[in-house]
Amino acid sequence: MHTTAPTTKHAPRTRRMAKSVIALATTLALAGHAWASSPDGAAAAGQAYAIDLTRYFPSPEAEASDLATCKRETDRLVAAKPEDGKALYEHLQAAAELMGKLTRHARYFKLQASRDIDNNAAAESRHQVGAIGDRLMDSVDATLHALDQAAFDRAVAQAPELQHYRYYYQSVVRSAPHELPPDEQDALDTVTQPAADALWNIYQQTLRTTPSLKIDTAAGVRDSKTDADLLAHDPDRKVRQTAWQYRWQQIDARAELYAANLLGVVRQNDKQAKLHKFPDAVAAAYFNDALDRERVDAALAQFKEHTAIYKRYQQLRADHAARQAGSTEPHSWDLAYTPPGKTIPQLTLDQSRDVTLRALAPLGQDYVNHFRDLLDPANGRMDIAALPGKRVADGYSAYAPGVPSGLFIQSYGHGYVADTRIIVHEGGHAVHGQLMNEAGTSPLYQEGPHWLFEAYATLNEFLMYDYLAEQAKDPAIRAYYLEAGLDNMAFQLFGSAEETALEESIYDGTAAGKINNAADLDATALGVWQQYEIWPAIDPELKHVWASKRLMYQDPLYLVNYLYSGLVAANMLDALQHDPKGFAERYNTLLREGFGADPQTLLDHFFGARISQRQMVERAAGIFASRVAELERAYADMEHMKH
């Protein structure tokens, strides 16, 4: 989860609309697949690391003095009126360098705020740095926007080095028709931001105020909320069923509240999008992600052609879980069942670091060396606590020009595979940042569309699960890692496709006046879910699935990013298998160059040819199918061992 304050401009996007989006979303993806929190925290004990903050500034006084200089430089640049190509180039260079410096301040404060959620001073300082960055970039964009194409071309003719910023100029031009005058935007923000916050708060309060149920189990009384993971794994089927059904009964009891909440979000987004001169909220969100409706809908149609393999995976898991649980009728509550005596693998942080380096070996020696440096305790680049304490519940990478990149994780946890996943994912962002900074990539080009940015971290995840499954000797452990890897890949590809389809349908139906209440949302969700899943036919409670998709409330229309990050990552995995040698070099180049071109151009260059979206979906489905076949073999091996 790359978090930005100061906002480096997201290449093609209306920056203001997207500002709040950036920090939130990817955290959830990581939380999504957490395994049981076992009472055994031994795996984590004793290992804790802190990033050396003097790398950022030797003292708080040095920080304050540097920030004062940055403020003066911002004032100077905001007042400047570059008159020719050379002056414009120097102006942009100075702005980029200043953004790099401001990023350094923002990371410094973010790390301090993250270590102690009560440190409001650090949070406030970070906010102020972000505001300086916004002021600077608003002014840069206004300067560029004032130039028409002919004027920009003339400037490039005067100073050919300005060509480097052509893509940035194009991004400003692309967004310009959707930007409001600053005072109108401020007025709009003043009204809409508190409303959006309130809608998200209502969602959280609804969850929080839902009463929990005490459930008797062989291991003692459990709480349906705080012990949800343990209950899902409970050996007693009745216990699992009670916990699962209770959760959905509570959603059912509050369905109209969830519906009013979601429809509020949808209508607000739609009105805002229209003010920005988009036909609707879906069009606005896709535009901001460098996508468009036609392309996304084509991808959804192509994924729908492959739902058979997704359903086959679900059936395989269902049948296996039922066999293990000694039942013939699998239900949703059987999926996490852990048979007595089956151990879920746990790794210490040291083992997790070791696995990371081995799993990412296919990405090349240079990449692995960079990752090793990041994770070397002697380098002071990890900020990972043994216990959560007052640290923010988050994981992210911190990078800024001139400082070695860092990895922040609240705490390492119990050492389940999800904990290693956070290291390969967030560490992947940190290595990416390090590579861009070493290559001298402009701070204006260090961020791109979320889906492309996240694709690199997702590739690391795919490699990690593959590696863990390959090296497992015990068929049960191998099956465990294959299941975890397939759950992850299914979530990225098919899960994101069905969620994207659902969210689109909700926006379309609401705009058309066809969705007005919980029953309408149920019908819409059921329509989409039945196309992709075997489960609604087995457990009809899943018609309320729209109420459980918190990202739709927190970060509307973000889900499509997972679809494309999964698609790109799966195709990178495919390319890696076909050309292991050439891959590492091309991948390194891609990471280092950042986002100084249209994402399609970057990918065409990386893959060495244009891969059509249809081909990408075919290859991704092929990768998924090959892992499903492996899981089938692993299950067969397990059965074989039993007899």
Ligand SMILES: [Zn+2]
């Ligand atoms: Zn991420």
